[in-house]
Amino acid sequence: MAEEQVIVGLEVHCQLDTKSKLFCGCSTDYRSDAPNTHVCPVCLGLPGAMPVLNKRSIEYAMRVAKALNCSVLPESEFSRKNYFYPDLDKAYQITQYDKPLAEGGYLEIEGDEGGEKRIRITRIHVEEDPGRLVHMGTTERGKYSLVDYNRAGIPLIEIVSEPDMRSPKEARKFLNKLRATLEYLSVFDSEKEGSLRVDANISIKGSERVEVKNISSYKGVEKALLFEITRQKSLLRRGQKVDRETRHYLEARGVTQSSRSKEQEHDYRYFPEPDLRPLHVQSWVDGIVLPELPDARRERFIAQYGCSLNHARTLTGELRLANFFEKVVGTDPRGLATLADTWIADTLIGELNYRNMSIDAVDAAGFTELLTLLKEGTITDKSGIEVLRVMLDQRLNNQPCEMPSAIVDRLNVRKGSFAVNAQSGAESHPDLDPIRTSIAEVLNEHPAAVEDVRKGKKGAFNFLIGQLMKKTRGCADPAELNRLLKEELTKKEV
Numbered sequence: 256m257a258e259e260q261v262i263v264g265l266e267v268h269c270q271l272d273t274k275s276k277l278f279c280g281c282s283t284d285y286r287s288d289a290p291n292t293h294v295c296p297v298c299l300g301l302p303g304a305m306p307v308l309n310k311r312s313i314e315y316a317m318r319v320a321k322a323l324n325c326s327v328l329p330e331s332e333f334s335r336k337n338y339f340y341p342d343l344d345k346a347y348q349i350t351q352y353d354k355p356l357a358e359g360g361y362l363e364i365e366g367d368e369g370g371e372k373r374i375r376i377t378r379i380h381v382e383e384d385p386g387r388l389v390h391m392g393t394t395e396r397g398k399y400s401l402v403d404y405n406r407a408g409i410p411l412i413e414i415v416s417e418p419d420m421r422s423p424k425e426a427r428k429f430l431n432k433l434r435a436t437l438e439y440l441s442v443f444d445s446e447k448e449g450s451l452r453v454d455a456n457i458s459i460k461g462s463e464r465v466e467v468k469n470i471s472s473y474k475g476v477e478k479a480l481l482f483e484i485t486r487q488k489s490l491l492r493r494g495q496k497v498d499r500e501t502r503h504y505l506e507a508r509g510v511t512q513s514s515r516s517k518e519q520e521h522d523y524r525y526f527p528e529p530d531l532r533p534l535h536v537q538s539w540v541d542g543i544v545l546p547e548l549p550d551a552r553r554e555r556f557i558a559q560y561g562c563s564l565n566h567a568r569t570l571t572g573e574l575r576l577a578n579f580f581e582k583v584v585g586t587d588p589r590g591l592a593t594l595a596d597t598w599i600a601d602t603l604i605g606e607l608n609y610r611n612m613s614i615d616a617v618d619a620a621g622f623t624e625l626l627t628l629l630k631e632g633t634i635t636d637k638s639g640i641e642v643l644r645v646m647l648d649q650r651l652n653n654q655p656c657e658m659p660s661a662i663v664d665r666l667n668v669r670k671g672s673f674a675v676n677a678q679s680g681a682e683s684h685p686d687l688d689p690i691r692t693s694i695a696e697v698l699n700e701h702p703a704a705v706e707d708v709r710k711g712k713k714g715a716f717n718f719l720i721g722q723l724m725k726k727t728r729g730c731a732d733p734a735e736l737n738r739l740l741k742e743e744l745t746k747k748e749v
């Protein structure tokens with residue numbers, strides 16, 4: 256049987272990071288405030304209230320359209336999408352329907368088969384966010400739900416892609432690239448809870464497609480898609496067919512579930528919003544100048560700092576990370592860039608992910624000092640990681656943060672503290688010669704292994720080296736350890 260081809264298209268809703276809502280002056284900074292405190296007659300949809308369009312939100316949406324290579328239409332229009340739901344008290348959502356703001360663009364991602372791959376963008380439209388239901392108890396078994404209209408009227412853009420993605424991994428890459436692009440444009444803050452929500456269309460080639468709604472995290476998208484692919488493939492393998500339907504993603508359980516509501520487009524009775532005039536923004540869009548975007552910055556990192564393609568991709572894949580990198584190498588680009596490239600893209604990101612920490616928590620000056628210590632050979636790579644871990648743990652636990660040089664001294668991992676002066680090696684005082692001291696200790700602690708080495712057992716020698724590495728906390732050069740251990744063993748035999 257031929258490989259079943261997976262087809263994925265995404266509809267991404269992003270909150271635009273404006274100060275006020277889309278059609279009224281209410282503040283969008285609602286997350287830490289009490290429910291229903293950021294509301295007015297307009298966003299509550301009280302009778303007679305008139306919407307006034309927030310100019311900034313349209314400018315933000317046009318920036319996105321331009322960055323995603325879309326054409327902004329000469330005329331676009333707001334429509335009412337009619338449906339009843341408790342989080343939408345005016346019983347219609349103001350959105351765009353047959354005349355969206357922009358159409359026909361693309362975003363480049365790193366495709367599964369390597370190289371750049373274009374994911375086509377069908378359209379971008381502007382709409383208002385509905386309110387939010389807070390279920391008391393679980394969604395299935397809650398006793399009652401509360402409604403909070405603070406979110407009602409927050410400006411959203413919906414970005415609809417063509418079904419050009421062929422795996423959950425490509426879908427994740429698309430989302431990551433989109434998030435980075437929006438952040439570079441300063442129109443979106445991915446750190447804000449619920450600022451991005453995704454609906455995914457997914458099918459196996461030749462079968463019906465399923466829409467999975469309501470995915471509210473980046474990781475959730477990949478998980479929901481993986482679940483759906485497995486479900487659909489197993490139906491097909493058993494000779495059953497996949498129904499065309501809408502399913503909901505249940506984040507906590509990692510599964511999708513058929514939803515009973517089956518609205519069709521015509522159920523929404525779309526019609527033009529009578530209280531808002533059509534938008535004519537052509538001359539305005541021409542004047543919008545875009546900042547440096549992720550692809551351009553990636554190429555610059557390769558050219559200017561000599562980053563590898565993979566590292567440049569990682570570093571520029573997040574605005575905060577790219578800024579951090581440039582801050583760190585800023586003082587000494589030639590000297591630090593090569594180190595910073597690997598230490599940030601590989602080591603630091605790994606340590607941050609492990610601790611679920613953001614790059615914002617890392618002190619750039621401290622990190623620069625750490626790289627300088629590594630560059631000057633004051634500490635080994637292995638001690639560098641140890642020092643970095645202490646730095647991050649101090650920050651994570653809200654402890655006073657030491658600079659790397661202070662940590663190096665406290666841990667006593669300065670390379671010199673284990674280094675041996677070859678000329679004075681034999682005469683040096685044992686206390687001043689920590690490697691020899693460590694060797695002496697190890698030999699005393701493991702007489703049986705020493706005996707085995709004499710009998711010619713290679714494993715025993717390696718065991719002793721292992722013990723020594725532990726004792727010197729990996730700060731000594733392994734080749735040097737080897738040489739000195741052999742030397743000490745020979746001395747003992749005499």
Ligand SMILES: [Zn+2]
Binds near residue numbers: 276279280295297298
């Ligand atoms: Zn309002």
